[in-house]
Amino acid sequence: MESPGINALKTALSEKAWTDDPDIIAPHLSEWRDKYFGKTPILLTPGSTDEVSAAVQICAEHGLPIVPQGGNTGLVGGQTPQGEVLMSLKRMTRIRDVNPVSDAITVEAGATLHAVQEAAIAADRKFPLTLSSEGSCTVGGVLSTNAGGNHVLKYGTTKDLVFGVEAVLADGQVFNGLTSLRKDNTGYDISRLFLGAEGTLGIITAATLKLFPQPGHVARVLMGVASVEDAVGLLTRLRGPALAMFEVMPRIGFAAVTDNFENERDPFPDTHPWYVLADFEVETQDAGEAMVMALLEGAMENGLIRDAVLAQSETQFRALGSIREHMSAGQKHLGGSIKQDITVPIDRIPEFFTRADAAVEQIVPGCRPVGFGHFGDGNIHYNIAQPESADMAAGRAPFLDRWDDISEAVFDVVDGLGGSISAEHGIGIMKRETLAARADPVKMDLLHRIKTAMDPDGLMNPRVML
Ligand SMILES: Cc1cc2nc3c(=O)[nH]c(=O)nc-3n(C[C@H](O)[C@H](O)[C@H](O)COP(=O)(O)OP(=O)(O)OC[C@H]3O[C@@H](n4cnc5c(N)ncnc54)[C@H](O)[C@@H]3O)c2cc1C
The missing domain is CATH 3.30.43.10 (Uridine Diphospho-n-acetylenolpyruvylglucosamine Reductase, domain 2)
Structure with missing residues (x-):
């Protein structure tokens, strides 16, 4: 009944x-x-x-x-x-207002990220959050997970891109925090409580987001590098106001895309152990490309880059980006994959790989780490593919059974390096117990107290995070 x-x-x-x-x-x-x-x-x-x-x-x-x-x-x-x-929230997709003077856009929670980017472009502005899932993920979702993506290096995470939210509280009341004010020191910032809350405090129904000027030109470069150390060295060398994206891919992940997708192509004559995809936002194409070429020549002279391709057309720009976009999908061709989304301080990325690779190899000999992602933010999607064997299908389930053991070993390394067990995907159900076990007890107590204050009956996404 x-x-x-x-x-x-x-x-x-x-x-x-x-x-x-x-x-x-x-x-x-x-x-x-x-x-x-x-x-x-x-x-x-x-x-x-x-x-x-x-x-x-x-x-x-x-x-x-x-x-x-x-x-x-x-x-x-x-x-x-x-x-x-x-x-x-999929029916609530309205763009309520675009205000290029205040550089603000107010949108309903079910609008896709792509729709927001397009609305910004139509007003000659940029909304800089960029994820491979942008055609499907929504404003409510990206705010609730505090999504990161490819341009955090220059523009910050979602939290940095929000003026305020409208949200329905656990008792049905509507909190209206929609504003384009850049300054408002009137007590606790209630809107921000909903950012990264994963639906545990209420339901976001709309948000006012920050817009930015459109860059005159984006120069995109794919570089082949010899090691993680060189990738981090290159980041230090290239970093500056123009650098908007710095994504790193290991050979195994890169090849999983270029070998398995009909339209993906390796632009280099030789293979490289690691690949770096970087975007530079510049005022004009000519001046920007000259600046980028000078940076690349310097990095090559220092031995940080083995080879590089600068996108020469819109088609090539998209083709280089597409390899990175397909990194997750490509790994489906490597069989079962145990996935982690972690951050460590940028200077400790090489140490993370040395220690984590050794730790997972001890648990499942022959497993294949595929650590890729937003190295410019210290964020590594540290995925571990199952060992290669004659019967990959048979190896999948026993490998995935080791998810918790492998995760704990990786988290031990992350904790030892002062990192975070969740960089941008959130806690959800997957990491709830890990958070409880590893987070500072004072922080956990405050999280619980905020949850109880805003949702006393525990009805808002009750199995998530806490
Ligand atoms: C191919 C691929 C690439 C990705 N790349 C990235 C990346 O680069 N960076 C990154 O950060 N993430 C990435 N993600 C993860 C994902 O896209 C983001 O977490 C995104 O923010 C989720 O948005 P969504 O609308 O799909 O939310 P959902 O998956 O529907 O929900 C996510 C969480 O938000 C809550 N929620 C959703 N809507 C609301 C609302 N209106 N109010 C309150 N709570 C709500 C849900 O309850 C859930 O806890 C990727 C995912 C895929 C599949």
């Missing part, structure tokens, strides 16, 4: 705002990595902040927990319900 709470939702909400059709719900219950599978009695799809508020109020009255979902691209299981009410 259906619960009174679910009945109340069906009665109160408009027809478009809910469904219990299993075929419509199904895609919302699995995720990108096929690691989490969920269940829910109902999918809510509100079309407005008022409708979100009405639904949350009913859930509060009936003690029904809620899991918010945006584009369902999260990588730590936070958006997958396990019997809770599932609320997708």
